[in-house]
Amino acid sequence: MAEAYAIQPGNPDVVLEVRNLDVVFTSDTGTVKAVDGVSFDLSPGQTLGLVGESGCGKSVTALSLLDLVPLPGRVAAGEILLDGTDLIGLPDAALQRVRGVRLSMIFQEPMTSLNPVISVGRQVAETLEIHQLASKSEAWTSAITMLAKVGIPDAAERAGSYPHQMSGGMRQRVMIAMALICRPGVLIADEPTTALDVTIQAQILDLMLDIQRELGTAILFISHDLAVISEIADDVLVMYAGRIVEQAPATSLFAAPLHPYTRGLIETLPTAGPRQDRLPAIPGTVPDLSALPPGCRFSDRCALADDQCRTAEPPLEFLGSGRRVACFKATP
Amino acid sequence: MTRFLLARLVQSVAVLVVMSFVIYGLIGLMPGDPIDLMINADPKMTSEDATRLRALYGLDKPIIERYGNWLKAALTADLGYSRLHAKPVLEVLGPALGNTIVLLGLSFLLSLAIGLPAGIAAALRPYSRSDYAINFLAFAGISVPAFWLALLLIIVFAVFLGILPASGTGTIGAAGFWESAKYVVLPVANLTIASAGGHTRYMRAAMIETLRQDYIRTARAKGASQTRVVFRHALRNAMIPVVTVVALNFGYLFSGALITETIFAYPGMGKLIFDAIMGNDFNLALVALLFATVLTLAGNLLADLTYAWLDPRISYQ
DSSP, X not given: OTGXXXXXXXXXXXXXXXXXXXXXXXXXXXXXXXXEEEEEEEOTTOEEEEEOOTTSSHHHHHHHHTTOXXXXXXXXXXXXXXXXXXXXXXXXXXXXXXXXXTEEEEOSOTTTSSOTTSOHHHHHHHHHHHTTSSOXXXXXXXXXXXXXXXXXXXXXXXXXXXXXXXXXXXXXXXXXXXXXXTOOSEEEEESTTTTSOHHHHHHHHHHHHHHHHHHOOEEEEEESOHHHHHHXXXXXXXXXXXXXXXXXEHHHHHHSOOSHHHHHHHHTSOOSSSOOSOOOOOSSOOOOTTSOOSSOTTGGGOTTOOHHHHHSOOOOXXXXXXXXXXOTTOOO | OHHHHXXXXXXXXXXXXXXXXXXXXXXXXXXXXXXXXXXXHOTTOOHHHHHHHHHHHTTTSOHHHHHHHHHHHHHTTOOOEETTXXXXXXXXHHHHHHHHHHHHHHHHHHHHHHHHHHHHHHHHSTTSHHHHHHHHHHXXXXXXXXXXXXXXXXXXIIIISOOSOSSSSOOTTOOSHHHHHHHHHHHHHHHHHHHHHHHHHHHXXXXXXXXXXXXXHHHXXXXXXXXXXXXXXXXXXXXXXXXXXXXXXXXXXXXXXXXHHHHTTOOSHHHHHHHHHHTTOHHHHHHHHHHHHHHHHHHHHHHHHHHXXXXXXXXXX
């Protein structure tokens, strides 16, 4: 299993390699591992969905890639290879040269993620200015072009607007423009559509895919919403309590989920049609990360769990055709 | 904007009229009147003389009627005579106002120049040694009573070291910038220490809160350096709540000036008010106290205009 993820520096097919990433949060009551041994690859032009319930470590994984995990969290182990260079342990100045140019991020809350006292045009142009890719006036012109590209009408005029003068969907377009103006190799999108209503959601997803086709950006798309993931992702990672429990190409994942947790998630999706009794739900709640069950982390919520599941932690096994699963009961 | 300013002007005039009545009433409640002081000064005065004088000055009338008379005169720019100085009130106010503006202006600017950078420095490394050191000094500045600090400054710099004068505004016969400037040093230091501590604490709190915001994370994700994050992205947002407190503090600074000027015998508005009240100089005390109201109103207006400048979400259209 580990061999398949041997590090291949300079592999042109992989832009981002994450290996055995551990993120821990230390507090007075002890240390909690919010991300535990996460590994994955991202290729140019690929959209990798990262799905899981709230608190499973999705956002922390995303933030750790940019070294923006809020205190008292920190990356404790692992490697984050961007174009073959390990980002972990890089000095601040070197990280700042990576952020926004080679690795960008879009956040969940378009309402609070833009600076309220700086015009949106300036905020978009700033990414270019920080990395000295353009003069101030060139950056402004590029910002207007980029705002037009993300579908903001009258971009030249709207560039002077402030975030509070824009709707949530428009603000998220601004965020996308800001994140992509330097044409980064990797874009991390942390629930970019969660705060938006459904029609706007679809527009934003289409926009991201259009720009991805044009720039060849790799996207790590984080969401708790399987429906959104199914629309956008090529491959899907399923996270549970800090670990990856299943990985598969999107089509096979939805056609034949292997992990009982994934199956549970897919069953909870409502379907159009006559109303059934109640939506199925996975019993129980996500375990407290400081009091995990001894064996499989999902064992106390799993209908299939037996003694082996409750004592030993199932390894993440490769099954071929891009699938991985961590379950003793997985039936191929 | 013009509309806003006009509305504020009308409000301010209303507040001033109300305040003039309140102050007039408070002064009227004080025990004694100017005639009592005249009796003390002249043992040959009879009670008939006193009654005659009270009627002459209108002091025997009910307070409402007296206030009405004062207001009528005030509206024609006649603010009366100062009993203590034997001059029209405005002539007494002029030089005192100049002195106070120097004192308050310098202390205000200095306390901002010290407090804001100190607060930012503390916020960048919260709960570090430098943060604790800055907080200790800030709390010391806030907690130390102004009258005690003033005495301490006089003892150290005027008595022991003998490098600065203890009081007054100038040495007779001496001239030059430093000759007059050195009289301002201690009063300014006294007032600055008192308010710089508060500014430090407010700036620290606002900056810590701002640095937690989502848009700060966005700025970092763009590759912005710490300097850029703090000064380009955080400072302007953090200043919005600080402006409110600083503007309110401006009125507070004036009341601090009253104590400071009295101790350092600095002839400004504060000392003028103190002496006027002690000497039952009604006309002077009333106008000088009204001036304190004007100062607070002006501070608030300035704060409102600063908000609009700092925050594009605020406009007075």
